[in-house]
Amino acid sequence: MTFAELLRGSVHEVAAGIIGWTLLVDGVGGRIVEVEAYAEGDPASHAFRGATARNASMFGPPGHLYVYRSYGIHWCANVVCEQQGRGAGVLLRALEPTHGLERMRERRGVADERLLCAGPGRLTQALGLTRRDDGADLSRPPFELRAPISPVVVERTTRIGISRAVEQPWRYVEARSSWLSRRRRAG
Numbered sequence: 001m002t003f004a005e006l007l008r009g010s011v012h013e014v015a016a017g018i019i020g021w022t023l024l025v026d027g028v029g030g031r032i033v034e035v036e037a038y039a040e041g042d043p044a045s046h047a048f049r050g051a052t053a054r055n056a057s058m059f060g061p062p063g064h065l066y067v068y069r070s071y072g073i074h075w076c077a078n079v080v081c082e083q084q085g086r087g088a089g090v091l092l093r094a095l096e097p098t099h100g101l102e103r104m105r106e107r108r109g110v111a112d113e114r115l116l117c118a119g120p121g122r123l124t125q126a127l128g129l130t131r132r133d134d135g136a137d138l139s140r141p142p143f144e145l146r147a148p149i150s151p152v153v154v155e156r157t158t159r160i161g162i163s164r165a166v167e168q169p170w171r172y173v174e175a176r177s178s179w180l181s182r183r184r185r186a187g
Contacts, residue, residue, distance in 0.1 A: 003138070003145045007062040011039045011081045011088040015172045018079065018090060020152030024144040025127045028100030030117060031148075033177040034093040037170040038078065057135040058087040067124070067134040074121025077129050079138065093171070094118050096179040097126065119181040 006017045015037040023029045057066040058080055066078040066089050078089030095117035097104055104116045104126040117123045124130070138145060153175035158168060173180055 001147070003147070004063060007079075007081060009081075011037045011090060012170070014079070014081045015090045015170070016154045016156075019154045019172055019174050020148035022098065022144075022146040022148075023092070023095065023127075023138075024099055024146075025129065026100075026142040027144075028103045029127055030095040030098040031174075031179075032092065032094075033096050033174040033179045034181055035079075035172050036091040036093055037088075037172070038091060039088045058089050060135060061137075063138050065129070065133050065136045065138065067129060067131055067136075069131070070121065075124040075130050076120040077124050077127075077133070091120060092123055093120050094177075094179055094181045095123055095126075096177065103128075114179070118179060122181075 001017070003021070006014060009017065015035050018032050018035055021032050023032055057064060058078065060066075060080055062080050064080045066080055067075055070076045076091060078091050081088040081090060097113055097116045101113065101116070105111055107128060108116055108122060108126050110116065115122065116126045136143065155173050155175045156169045157171045157173060
């Protein structure tokens, strides 16, 4: 399945299906091991109240990035999903760093590989993503997406780091991955 074909599914199909894909930005990145789904009607989603200047990318074409500042501190990046004009996205929460580790260490200011991409803010900092990447097309340079080369076991759990709709089992993780932002919990 191509990435474009994957994006035609529901936000939950995209979230589960994106696990194991490799995301590179200018050759820096790694395997996606943790994401969260955010959809229309979801009070935790930035799309909940409709389109605004801030979240316009979330209502745009699938396969683009919606990048926003979280708590005024960290950049976070979502992959926009096909939802017929209704805002939906998959938050990138963690990567297993595999490419450009030295560049990630420089950007993050840490040596520990576990701390490079474990968490949405760390991930964007390691990849060098900022607001200038909001609306960027993931099918074009500097981005590269590579399909998994072997089957991936995906588990669902409840989302983390939010205050609304916390009971939703909309966090998708690679089973047994040691690169998650937080340990897997039942959901």
